[in-house]
Amino acid sequence: MTSAGYITDLDYIPGFYPHMAPTAMRYAASLNRVIPPKTSDGFRYLELGCGLGRSLTTLAAANPQGEFIGIDINPSHVGSIEKDIAAGGLTNVKAITSDFVSLSKDIGTFDFLTLHGVFSWVSPEVREQVLTVAKKHLAPGGLLLVSYNAMPGWAHLQPIRGILRQYAALREGDTTQRIRDALNYLVFIRDKKAKYFEDNPGAAAYVDSLLKQDLRYLAHEYLNEHWTSFYFAEVASMFNAAEMSFVGTLPIQTNFWDLCVRPEFQDLFRTTSNRLVTESHKDFCANTAFRWDIYSKQPKIIENTQSRIDLIDGLFFRSVRDDLKLPHRVNLGVVTSTVQGELYETLLSILSHEALTLSQLLSHQQLMQKVPAEVIGAIDAGVAMGLFEVSANPVSHAPEASQKEPFVPSPFNQSVLKNDLLMGRPVSLASVATGTGHSIGDFDAAILHELNEAGENGLADRVIARLAESKRLLQKDGSPITDKAVHQEMAEKACAQFIKNALPQLSRLGIVKYKSS
């Protein structure tokens, strides 16, 4: 096995990415009139370069009917995943230590193939291996998700990577020490106003965002021998050569050019249906720096509205929150959009109470008289603008306030809470109802873990003990609270708020259940 210049002496950071969920990929494909693979009776999912496997294991826990396999060259990553699999009692997922070229031919074909944080960071030869694996192992009609650093958004940041890598190579010590030294040097030349930073103020500001990052992330992002940012058309041409066609992008709003491109630039989009051209122009108008693209092998095209309704199993729609009000204004990067009008009011009132499929929505008595294509268009636009969410199964109602004794039923979620509480990054919990993971803060994770372990009595005291173990204090206005009484009061308030606001949401998702009412 060869890592071909990819660093293997320092583990990556764990992270869950919701775009990798089958539900997200299926919905994005269907939005672009491509029939997605069916999932309700089982499916196969392969992640190439799965790192510490948080997306892989969370999605496996959220989709028990699927079979998940992750491949990574780093045995330490695979060892960590195996521990998570055992601790979470998962039986539908495995991780394999392998490079892409040595992958067993007997591994079969997959309905979903994903690679996040890989394509831009490996050698041209390894990219070819990825394409060969995809060509061989993606089932016809299957969906592949690839993320990469995109142009033109990376153009003015590319030199930063060059300086970091060159400086790190001059330094002594392990990878962590070398990236730390390189970052300090970068800050030094930025603060001393090197002309590059004067001429590129965006790059100067970007240095501050690097300072907030985990050194393990920075090492994996910047210290690999290979590192390339691509134009959309370059990636599309590589996948086309491997017999795969572009079928859409994530997040969902990026499929709507009118949500990503200011009105004065939209004429080209109205007159050109060539997606290769419109995607490239969109990236220029939005200065895209990162893309999540979906490709398919022999995609089957949905002919008309009716086919879209009939052919998609397991896509349920619901409002993002029960208390959303119209008009709903969102800024999706460069354009501020407003959702309003009678149709949206009706959809919101229905979907605040229940999660429905497209066909259930169209036969709802409040919508029966409407033109189906208009209703579906409003649902799609509502998802893009953060009004509605897509889930794999119906999501239950908010529970009664009188429900008592909350607990976390899933052994996987229990083990994630225990391991990740107060670790300084979001904690993602699996929901079978939505078929994906949902992130909560690491402090909320400590509260939920303690609630699950020993209930509400003395909850704040136990959470404070956890904070003390992690040598952390709660903060107010960015400063740690040192006064014991104030700290106690804040912890009690946070626990009460969590029980009032977060628990009902987690209960809707099935992440929390109640023993009695």
Ligand SMILES: C[S@@+](CC[C@H](N)C(=O)[O-])C[C@H]1O[C@@H](n2cnc3c(N)ncnc32)[C@H](O)[C@@H]1O
């Ligand atoms: C930036 S990490 C991304 C990890 C994971 N996908 C995530 O999103 O958290 C890239 C991963 O690809 C793996 N990798 C790099 N080159 C590889 C190769 N040739 N074969 C298998 N895995 C490889 C690395 O070990 C690393 O875990």
